[in-house]
Amino acid sequence: MCKVYVTGMGVVSALGLGKEENRSALLARKSGIGHAKYLNSSLVDKLPVAEVPFNTTAMLPLLHRQENLQQSRLVVLAALAIQEALCDRLGPSGKPSPLTGFINATTVGGMGDVEDVYDSLINPGIRDNLGAGDALDCAAGTEQLARHFGFTQFVSTISTACSSSANAIMYGARLIRHGIIDRAICGGVDTLTRFTLNGFNSLKNIDKQPCRPFDANRNGLNLGEGAAYLVLESEKSINITGATPLAILSGYCNFNEAFHPTAPSPEGEGAYHAMKGAIEAAGLETGSISWINAHGTATINNDEAEGAALLRLFGKEMPAFSSTKSFTGHTLAAAGAIEAVFSIMSIRHGEIYPVLHFNDPMPGLDLVPVTEVKTGIPVNHVLSNSFGFGGNNASLLFSKYA
Amino acid sequence: MLDPVYIRASRAVTAQDTFAANSLPAVFSDAINNTLSYLQPAYQDYFTIMQLRRMSRITRIGMVAAIECLRDAKLTHPQAIITGTGKGSLSDTEKFIHNIMEFNEGTLNPTPFIQSTYNALNGMIGLHHDSSSYNTTYVHRGFSLEHAILDAMMHLHDGEAENALVGSFEEITGEHFVIKEKMGYWKKENISRTELLQADTPGSIAGEGTFFFVLQKQPEDAMVRLNGMKLLFEPQEHQVREQAQALLNANGLSWNDLDVVLLGNNGDNRFDHYYSNFASQLSDETHQLAFKHICGEFDTASGFALWLTAHLVKEQEFSNDLLLKKGSRMRLRNVLIYNNYYGSHHALYLLQECQ
Amino acid sequence: MEEFKRTLKQQIIDALNLQGMKPEEIQDTAPLFNEGLGLDSIDSLELIVLLERNYGIKIEDPREGRKVFESVNVMAEYIQANRKK
Structure with a gap:
């Protein structure tokens, strides 16, 4: 079986936009957990979260191209991470692209865009926000991103709760190993939503303080938001793209x-x-x-x-x-x-x-x-x-x- | 190329009486207000009160379909459980959205939140059958079932599994019907299923369906062989034809070898051209069948075509109610399914009678 | 108290969606969790919702809930002693 190489990666989280900001925060032991500024929820004063510290409009201009993208927090976070992942592996230009798949993962997809307008969506007499109707699933964001970045040859979305993007990376690698695609952009995105915050709150497993993993007195998780994507390639694909591997998915x-x-x-x-x-x-x-x-x-x-x-x-x-x-x-x-x-x-x-x-x-x-x-x-x-x-x-x- | 896989068992819960006898009934229900809603199986026969307590509508249907499918295949512990769904349990998602509003983000019932998770049914099937195994859920609209099958094919190809339970589940709710109605998914005027395919107006009728299949590596006791699939996202019309040709070529077949073609015509005149153009390739001898006037339109409706194909090849007959255009072939050996979901997700399946 | 316990049992049946179960099938003293009725951690969260909605009793820590939900008798006494409505 052929090896699967990671040739690009990008990340957006409460620690910042991009790998360098994230790494600096990790090295400085600086947590992104605090009180939300942008999430529209009455729980924000009670339950700390790890929110990406910018509003959606402010992040949009950071994209090299904005066409085809709606102003959706989900899509913008994902697009920033994908943009970074692709820059890592820019090989010599002028070569044909390998067959590329886009395997996305999300637990609630466009729920953040839907929940504020849901009442009007289900009212037969109101015709506002019609476009948001399509965001009530996991694939809407994937398809916008696929069109934006030109990954329309092979698209998929996975939702297996908290393991979703690990499964997306696994699916991408297996598709490459079976020769179904040569390269895969794999990862996942979720934004903070009232739906998930209230969901985990209903399970009573959110800590009112910053979370304490593996500690005797831990008392639950804090929700966060973000996106990250890896570029996975086969040897054959690397021969086309000229990308340098960052690591092997072994x-x-x-x-x-x-x-x-x-x-x-x-x-x-x-x-x-x-x-x-x-x-x-x-x-x-x-x-x-x-x-x-x-x-x-x-x-x-x-x-x-x-x-x-x-x-x-x-x-x-x-x-x-x-x-x-x-x-x-x-x-x-x-x-x-x-x-x-x-x-x-x-x-x-x-x-x-x-x-x-x-x-x-x-x-x-x-x-x-x-x-x-x-x-x-x-x-x-x-x-x-x-x-x-x-x-x-x-x-x-x-x-x-x- | 992946090895072909065999469909050992196949189950369908739809608006029609497809489940009890595991066959297409002689008489079909018609759409009510442009919706073909589930004829629900008798759950009480399958579950205790305690087991039923947290199962919502789609979970019950999915569980029952999975249980019977595994029973048909004489399988107690599937080696992989892989599902696809466009929308998951819409009832639970809607319920939780409303609870958040009604109780002002106060203390809320966790059950609808848990059940709204797209992979909840997968987990329940695993629990019910005590199956610790590979388990995943694809949620990409008109490709959801197809990715689940492709994933299973890779597992079977590698020998990581000898069999896999693969399925799809979908429901329509009143609220979701309204959302999509405003977006033009359904016909403006109420229409009978018998007139759907000749309507020549935009929109279709809503449906719902849950399908489970046991796929296996070996041909023993199989209903039909799945030789391969092709998925195309927002393709040009000629690409569909080319990919179908490639799929046929890869299996040493030509258009003329097709005995039956199942087409996903849904009566929406914005997308009819894909099917008419595709059908123009076909020999007059090939039977052309449709299925969405029986099950309605939904993200994973291709599951109905796959279920139909397994039975049609095994029993060597089909209902005249499915006919778009009658061919002349007596022996039903090679079947191609071509479905698209509102022009975006195009899927081709090539199936063959087992030797 | 007997009448109250019967009401409570019906509320438990409704809250946990135990379709077809009758109040008299739940024993006053039998454990609700594990070997008794067979409830689990998610049911415990549902019962916390029941206490808050019907009786104005707030329980923050699910572990505390499990003590209260030992049996219908324990639950009924706890409600009578702590109810706000």
């Missing part, structure tokens, strides 16, 4: 654990098999892993289950692990892709990003995450976890491109 695994509609099994059965499967797919041993960018949402259930799975898989040889959700919040469908970008940054710069607000290990689990930035160390293989509702667990493994 392994991946999706494993559904069939335990409960929303909660993971306390033993982290799904997490264990997803991580183990990804490492085996890459032909590696657990001892090769330099860093685990854990799912680490800081909910009571997730961190306990993921912690148990980590101990079961790695035992006493626990690699450095942390959760960057203490910086970006939980960005739902974007999380897998944002954390994939952070994983590759870690490999390229030889540094590991810490978890914030950790004080005490979880009772019964001898696990201490990385709490300080580590720099100047070799990072060869990074495992990135994304676990979601419905028992959907996905792990991605990125390796250094020699």
Whole structure:
């Protein structure tokens, strides 16, 4: 089977626009979690979130081209991340494009655009905002972006809750390996919406303070927003584009654990098999892993289950692990892709990003995450976890491109 | 190229009585106010009160269809569960939007939020069948089912799985009908399903449908073989023809080898030209069938064509109610499905009788 | 109290959408969770909504809820002692 290379990446999160702003914030231990300025919700004073710190209109001019794009926060965040991902891999011009697929992921799609006008949409007598009617699904944003960037040869959208973009990256890689496409732009986007904020609030798993992944006193997650995309290419595609690989996507695994509609099994059965499967797919041993960018949402259930799975898989040889959700919040469908970008940054710069607000290990689990930035160390293989509702667990493994 | 896969079992819940006997009924229900709504199966036979408590309309239908499909295939634990849906559980999404407004973002019932998640049904099927496996959900309108099938084909090709449960589910609600009505998806005047395909006006009739298939790598006890698919997003008309030609060529077939072609005509005169142009390639001997006057139009309506094809090839007969143009072929061996969803998502499936 | 418990049982049935179940099928003393009626963490969140909407009782921590929802008897007593409406 052919190798799948990552040749471009772009990211937008509460930490900033682009890889450099995100990396600087991670290195400075500066979290993006705070109180929302732009989200229209009465919960914003009560529940901290990680909001991208600009309004949509201010971000629109940052796009090199704006045509075909509606002023939708979802689309603008995604477009900024894709634009950055494409700049990374600009090869010699004048060569034909490889067959390119666009695999997007989102949990609620254009809900942020729909929820403010929903009453008028369902009123047969009101004809305003008709266009928003189409945004009430996951594919609307994907199609606008596909047209804008010219990725119309092959488009898809995945929605598997919090593991969505990890599954999008996996699908892209598998399509490349089977020769169905040569190159894939894969990732995900979600914006903060009243729908999701109230949804997680109804599950009573939002912390009223900044979240504390893997801490004994953790009390839930903070929602975030953002977008991230990777450019994946086969060797054949690289021969056409002349792009330089940033890393190799060396392994991946999706494993559904069939335990409960929303909660993971306390033993982290799904997490264990997803991580183990990804490492085996890459032909590696657990001892090769330099860093685990854990799912680490800081909910009571997730961190306990993921912690148990980590101990079961790695035992006493626990690699450095942390959760960057203490910086970006939980960005739902974007999380897998944002954390994939952070994983590759870690490999390229030889540094590991810490978890914030950790004080005490979880009772019964001898696990201490990385709490300080580590720099100047070799990072060869990074495992990135994304676990979601419905028992959907996905792990991605990125390796250094020699 | 991916290896062909075999459809071992196939189930459909639609507005028509397709589920109980797993066949097309002799008599069809007509659309009411331009909507063909589900004829709902008897859930009580399948679930306890406790199991039913958090299942909404589409979840119940999806579960029942998946359960029977797996039973037909004599399979207890599918090795992959992959679904496609354009809109997921619209009822739950709408309910939660209204709850947020009604209770002013106060304390809200979590169940509609959980069930609104597009992959909720996948998780429930996994739970019900105690299947820990590969599990994912595609949500790309008229490509949702197709990506689910393509994903399964890759798994079967690699031998990562011997079988996969693949399906699609869709519902229409009163509110969503209004949203789309204003956007021109439906006909302005009420129309009978029997007149739909000759209407020559814009818009179609709304429908809903849930389809499950067991795909497998081996031909044993299969209904039909799926040789391949092609997906085209917003193509030029000639590209559809070229891709169909490529699909046929790749399988050593020509247009003349097609015994049956199922076309996604939905009575919307803005998109009829795709089908008429496509049909102009076909031999007079090829039967041309339509299906959306039976199931209505929705994101994953191609599932109905796939279900029909599996039965048509296995039983070597089809209902005259499906006929657009009668051909002369007696043996129904090679079938091509061509569907498009409002001119945007074009899908081609090539199927063949198992040897 | 007996009448109240019957009302409460009906409210539980409605809140959890236990279609076809009758109030008398729920025992006063039987555990509502796990081995008893078989409720889980999501039901517990639904019951918290029930307490707030019907009785004006706010429970922030789901773990506290689980103690209150031990059985219909415990729940009824808790409501009578804390109800705001």
